[in-house]
Amino acid sequence: MSTRGFTGRRPAADTAHRLPPGQHETEDFPVLSLGPAPAIDLANWRFTLRHGAKPLASWSWQEFEALPRTTWRGDIHCVTTWSKFDTEWEGVAIDDLLAAAGIAAPTGFVLAQSYDEYDTNVPFADLANGKAMIATRYNGAPLEAEHGGPARLLVPHLYFWKSAKWIKGLKFTERDTAGFWELRGYHMYGDPWREQRYDGDE
């Protein structure tokens, strides 16, 4: 569906300032996954916060759905050079998760862990103060399995590989610990505006 109205292609001047270096706009929503979407039964789904191996708090799907909801609208940027404008997400802000658990972040680093064994690291500061959520809805509908449904991490200010699909939990770690792609040459932080694609990019 187009939101363009009758003007056709958006003038470059309108979008240029929204495109990080080396990116181009796409209207599609490409799917990038290591493998097929894992089969996740909502009756067995859980989301767990851990400090190392120790569980801090855990929610069933029903419990998770009862948490305060947040919406966010904005642009996402994939390291493969596509950016998508005005995406709309709904879910639970990481701030609200910690509040519901009655805890403060025990360390400054997080490893987001997924049902397909994917993981990715994010500093806690990049998840706090409204910067990230566990998203369960996209553009007004339940998040499709290929895009990470029933729930994915959304950290839109970092390259999209940081937004772990099929998320099962956040693990607080003592140190910044490389995840799947970071172990294979991707940047530890991944700021699109500083074009931090690969290990060694400043």
Ligand SMILES: Nc1nc2c(c(=O)[nH]1)N[C@H]1C(S)=C(S)[C@@H](COP(=O)(O)O)O[C@H]1N2
């Ligand atoms: N669990 C999991 N999360 C993942 C991935 C994956 O393979 N497994 N791929 C990552 C990569 S490399 C990208 S670019 C985005 C793609 O999200 P999309 O398929 O919704 O566009 O998801 C990220 N999150």
Ligand SMILES: [Mo]
């Ligand atoms: Mo990616």
